Amino acid sequence: MASAADNSAKNGPLSDTIPPLASGDRLTRPEFERRYAAARNVRAELVEGVVYVQAAIRHQQHGQPHALLSGWLSSYFMATQGTDVGDASTLRLDADNEPQPDILLRIDSACGGASSIDAEGYLTGPPELVVEIAASTASYDLHDKLNAYRRNGVQEYLVWRVLDDAFDWFVLREGRYERLPVTEAGVIQSELFPGLWLDTAALLRGDLAAAIETLNPGLDSAEHAAFCQRLAELRTKENSKDDR
Structure with a gap:
């Protein structure tokens, strides 16, 4: 199993990793925008401080x-x-x-x-x-x-x-x-x-x-x-x- 140090050496410092957006996350608007900017092929909203990631559209x-x-x-x-x-x-x-x-x-x-x-x-x-x-x-x-x-x-x-x-x-x-x-x-x-x-x-x-x-x-x-x-x-x- 890779250690945190191994991951850091491979992917850069863990503190620089931007977490993905997930429905139910409670975020400030600046943090929501930071994660959204790093996301790929995702449509999401922040409503009353809660993240909603949109599912496939019927x-x-x-x-x-x-x-x-x-x-x-x-x-x-x-x-x-x-x-x-x-x-x-x-x-x-x-x-x-x-x-x-x-x-x-x-x-x-x-x-x-x-x-x-x-x-x-x-x-x-x-x-x-x-x-x-x-x-x-x-x-x-x-x-x-x-x-x-x-x-x-x-x-x-x-x-x-x-x-x-x-x-x-x-x-x-x-x-x-x-x-x-x-x-x-x-x-x-x-x-x-x-x-x-x-x-x-x-x-x-x-x-x-x-x-x-x-x-x-x-x-x-x-x-x-x-x-x-x-x-x-x-x-x-x-x-x-x-x-x-």
Whole structure:
């Protein structure tokens, strides 16, 4: 059996060895980032100081729902200048949380958004909308991660519970998440992003075209036009400050 001295001579000092990431590890964010940078072919998150290493992704339970939601949300982004969309972006949220949301929609910082891109190219601060695909209500997406997003001021949080064939769309009110109402037709409308309408029945049956048809009237609404105008005015005001 090789001794510690033998291993040290072969692989360098043991203190220089970076341990692998493992689900359940309790780490600080700097230590999580150090181990993540050294990892290979691993996707992991830090949620409330606990590491979660993602397992292989199943198509029907995650890959396809992710693609459907990305198509729907990207359609809104393309029609709404002043917003920004992201897929699996690392999010430096606080000292104990560095998740990788499945999808996010944010207001550009030049237009008054709460999140920004730091010097290393990572998102920092709370995006206005975070979207996650979860297996069921047992998922940490609806427990520890939900609390982390709530505490850090993510204004809206959308979760597709795939095994339950259900959506939960939360809005932050006075420090608490409350569910947005669902119409009889199965449509949920964002409060923060005017015109962002989700046809839950269409997405549950995998019909992205129908979901976009439901979204289009929202994009054509007066509320959406006013929102776009407000974002443009905020950007102009911010640019004028930079020119001084």
